[in-house]
Amino acid sequence: MALHHKHLLALAISSALGLSAPVVAEEAAVAAADEQEVEVLAITGKRISYANNSTDEAIKNTKAPIGNVLDLVSQLPGISVGQGDAFGGDDWSTTISMRGFNVNLNEQQLGITVDGLPNGGSGYGGGSKANRYLDTENTSYVEVGQGTSDIASASLDALGGTLNFVSNNPLAEENLSVGVTGGDHNARRYYTRFDTGQIGGNTTAYVSLSDSFNNRWIGSGSNGFTDRLHGELKTVT
Known part of the structure; x- marks a missing residue:
């Protein structure tokens, strides 16, 4: 009779261990999945003026x-x-x-x-x-x-x-632009710009020149016209 109880006790213990093993494994898998789904989100703010x-x-x-x-x-x-x-x-x-x-x-x-x-x-x-x-x-x-x-x-x-x-930045390809403008009151303007394209691997540049003239007001008078010669050069590396 005692031997029979020992067999029943051993059977109950082994059954409990057999049932608990899948539960522990499942909990470990869920925890690992949760760890993989965690993402880090960083938010950086900067104060700017309104409007x-x-x-x-x-x-x-x-x-x-x-x-x-x-x-x-x-x-x-x-x-x-x-x-x-x-x-x-x-x-x-x-x-x-x-x-x-x-x-x-x-x-x-x-x-x-x-x-x-x-x-x-x-x-x-x-x-x-x-x-x-x-x-x-x-x-x-x-x-x-x-x-x-x-x-x-x-x-x-x-x-x-x-x-x-x-x-604006220089163009990535070589380019030449020319513009001519005219208008009333002796208004005229000439503009040209040359973009070098990429030079030396990662450097781009442009040089431009403009010449403009116009009367400031109708008729003649002291300092009555504008004559402007302007040049620009920009490089980006």
Whole structure:
């Protein structure tokens, strides 16, 4: 009788062990699957100024080549650009206003940069606006930060926002572009640009030259015309 109970006890123990082994294996497989499905998600935030805008190719195509790059931002909301003549050839009378802040003869409250680099000031006396550095054809777009300026802005004057004029990159293939423009009031402009394509493996470059002339106002008078010869060179490696 005792022997019979021992056999029953051994049978029960072996049955329990046999049932528990698959359960342990299944739990280990589920844990391994959970570990494989875990993904790491990193979120990085950056503070930017409110009401940011930028120009695009459609805006650029509406502008006359004989104009200047300041015309590109005149169609954005909240920005007003006033120039002394139709072609923007009179820097003395050029004004830029954005939400009550101005760039004119007496005030430099807006920051202007070219490719993120400061221009040293935007006023007429001792400063240079973006139209002194870039032709419209060589401009890719303009980034406009309205309101409080980004603290990382490289501009000298950024009390009421910034305008960053971004030049386009050289083409990957060799190319020659030529443009001729004419208009009323003796307006004429010649433009040429040569892209080198890839040189030295991973370097591209372009060089451009433009020559423009137009009357500032109808009739004759002192300082009554604009004659501008402008060259640019850009390399990217």
